[in-house]
Amino acid sequence: MRKLKKLNKFLLKGQEVSYDTLHKYIKQNLEKPIYCQFCRQVKKLDLANKSGNYLEDLSDWLYLCRKCHVRQDNRLIIYLNTKLTLAQVAFIRKEYKPRIISQRKLAKMFNVSKTAISDIVNNRTWNYL
Numbered sequence: 001m002r003k004l005k006k007l008n009k010f011l012l013k014g015q016e017v018s019y020d021t022l023h024k025y026i027k028q029n030l031e032k033p034i035y036c037q038f039c040r041q042v043k044k045l046d047l048a049n050k051s052g053n054y055l056e057d058l059s060d061w062l063y064l065c066r067k068c069h070v071r072q073d074n075r076l077i078i079y080l081n082t083k084l085t086l087a088q089v090a091f092i093r094k095e096y097k098p099r100i101i102s103q104r105k106l107a108k109m110f111n112v113s114k115t116a117i118s119d120i121v122n123n124r125t126w127n128y129l
């Protein structure tokens with residue numbers, strides 16, 4: 001498995017990748033912010049997985065407060081399901097100009113749905129940014 005190649009360097013050869021080991025690896029490599037990456041409040045943070053696939057990829061993980069970690073609202077779901085980083089969302093907000101840089105163009109640029117872009121530019125999601 002290509003995705004686990006890098007992780008294997010961290011593991012002893014032949015060792016099975018357990019959830020705990022993966023968690024430990026991510027914790028060691030992903031810098032913990034002072035605030036929740038969703039609600040931006042300074043709270044005790046948990047490591048959360050975005051895709052549900054528990055990838056070795058650091059971008060598949062984020063730190064959330066307990067409340068956001070268990071919360072299931074639409075904003076959080078869209079956030080967790082999108083491939084966009086916070087920086088990309090900020091870029092989309094900044095660059096979107098109706099009739100010049102269209103939502104369709106941005107969607108193509110970031111390989112996401114036009115709906116996702118529309119939600120971002122209309123502040124339906126990510127409005128904590």
Ligand SMILES: [Zn+2]
Pocket residue numbers: 036037038039040041064065066067068069
């Ligand atoms: Zn939070």
